[in-house]
Amino acid sequence: MENLVERFLRYVTFDTKSDPSNPHCPSSSGQLVFADALKLELETLGLSNVSLDANGYLMALLPSNVDYSVPAIGFVAHMDTAPDASGKNVSPQAIKDYQGGDILLGSSGEKLTPEQYPDLNTLHGHDLITTDGTTLLGADNKAGIAEILSAVAYLIAHPELKHGDICIGFTPDEEIGRGANLFDVEKFGAEWAYTIDGGPVGELEFENFNATSADVICHGVNVHPGTAKDKMVNSMNIAAQFQLMMPAEETPECTEGYEGFYHLKSAEMGVARSELGYIIRDFEREGVEARKAFMQNKVDELNARLEKGRVELVLSDSYYNMKEMVEPHQHIIDLAKQAMVECDVEPMIKPIRGGTDGARLSFMGLPCPNIFTGGYNFHGIHEFITIQGMEQAVKVIVALSQKTALSYQPHSSEHS
Structure with a gap:
C-alpha cells in the first residue's frame, strides 16, 4: 500500500x-x-x-x-x-x-x-x-x-x-x-x-443504461429583421418549442435508480439553424426504443404544425445494457x-x-x-x-x- x-x-x-x-x-x-x-x-x-x-x-x-x-x-x-x-x-x-x-x-x-x-x-x-x-x-x-x-x-x-x-x-x-x-x-x-x-x-x-444520442436540428430562414415580416423563420423559436414539448420530469435532475431520462446537454443556436443535443437513457431496451419514438413523434408534430422539413431528428445508439x-x-x-x-x-x-x-x-x-x-x-x-x-x-x-x-x-x- x-x-x-x-x-x-x-x-x-x-x-x-x-x-x-x-x-x-x-x-x-x-x-x-x-x-x-x-x-x-x-x-x-x-x-x-x-x-x-x-x-x-x-x-x-x-x-x-x-x-x-x-x-x-x-x-x-x-x-x-x-x-x-x-x-x-x-x-x-x-x-x-x-x-x-x-x-x-x-x-x-x-x-x-x-x-x-x-x-x-x-x-x-x-x-x-x-x-x-x-x-x-x-x-x-x-x-x-x-x-x-x-x-x-x-x-x-x-x-x-x-x-x-x-x-x-x-x-x-x-x-x-x-x-x-x-x-x-x-x-x-x-x-x-x-x-x-x-x-x-x-x-x-x-x-448500465442503454444509451442513445439524439440531435434535433431546426432549420429556419434568416432575413434582415427590418424586412422580415412573413419571411423570417427563426430556428431558435422552433428549438424552444421542441424543448417545451419534452417531459420536464424525465430529466437527470428528477430521476434516480432505474428511472430513465432525456437530457438536453448542448445547444447551438442561430436564426437560420439551431441544433439541440440530447442524450437518451433507459435500462430497458424497449424503454430506450420508446423514448426514441417519442422524440420522433414530437418532431413530426412540429413539422405538421410548421412546415415539413423544418425539424429533423438524428439518432445514434452509443451502448447497451x-x-x-x-x-x-x-x-x-x-x-x-x-x-x-x-x-x-x-x-x-x-x-x-x-x-x-x-x-x-x-x-x-x-x-x-x-x-x-x-x-x-x-x-x-x-x-x-x-x-x-x-x-x-x-x-x-x-x-x-x-x-x-x-x-x-x-x-x-x-x-x-
Missing part, C-alpha cells in the same frame, strides 16, 4: 482530458504521454507482454503462478479524464482524519459541504484527497489504474498468493464513449474482466462478491446510471462488470476520493485474483 497514494498523486499530474471534437484515437496527446509513462512502469514491475499501440491501448500480463488451469481474468481502467472540467495542473490537497464540516478547496472559494454531499457524513475518520477547486481530480479513472498496479505489485511481491493469468488493460477516450472502439479482446486474452471504475466502496455493477451479456456468467459476479466480503466490504449491487468500457466490452465477448474505486463526485471540481477506499479496492483486486485461482483448483469445493 505504501506506493498506492504516491502512484495516484503522480498520475493526476498528467493532463489526459479527452476531446470529443477530435475524431482521432487517442483524442488528446496527453493520453499517449501518460501511456508511455505507464508502459515504463509496467516493464519495471517485470510484467510480460507489455504493449502500447499507436492508438493508446496499453496491455500487459502477470503470468499465472499455479500449476493447474485457471481462466485468465482481466482488470481494465481508462487513462483519460472527462472533458467536463479542466484536468491540467491538478493540485490535490489531503484532508487527514476528516471529522465533519465544510472542506475549503484551496483558495478557490469552492468548498465541499455535507449539505450538498451527504456522503461526507459517512466518512468521518477517513483521509480524503480533494481538488483545489479549479480542476477535476482525475480519480476517474487514475485511481483505478493506481489500484490495479498496486494490487499487481503486491501479488508480485507475495508469490505465495496463488493466482492465474492476470491481464491488464488501460484504454483511451472512455469518457467520450470510444474506450472500447479499438480494444483487441483476443489480444487481451482474458475470459472475463472487471473495470475498476466505480465510485464509493462496495459498488459492484453489472447493469451489459446485464444481458453478464448475467449468463453469474460466477464472475459471485467471485467479486466473495472477494469483497473477505475484505470486510459490503457489496452494493446497483445499476450504473451511465456507462463504462465494460458495457461495450461485454458485447464484444468479454463479460466485464464494474468495481468501486473509492471516489466521489466525478467529472467536476468537487471530485474527491478516500485513501481508505483506494486501499480497500486494492485488497479486493488481490482477493479476487486469489478467489478465482482457488475456485478452479482441482477438487476445490468452490469450483465454478
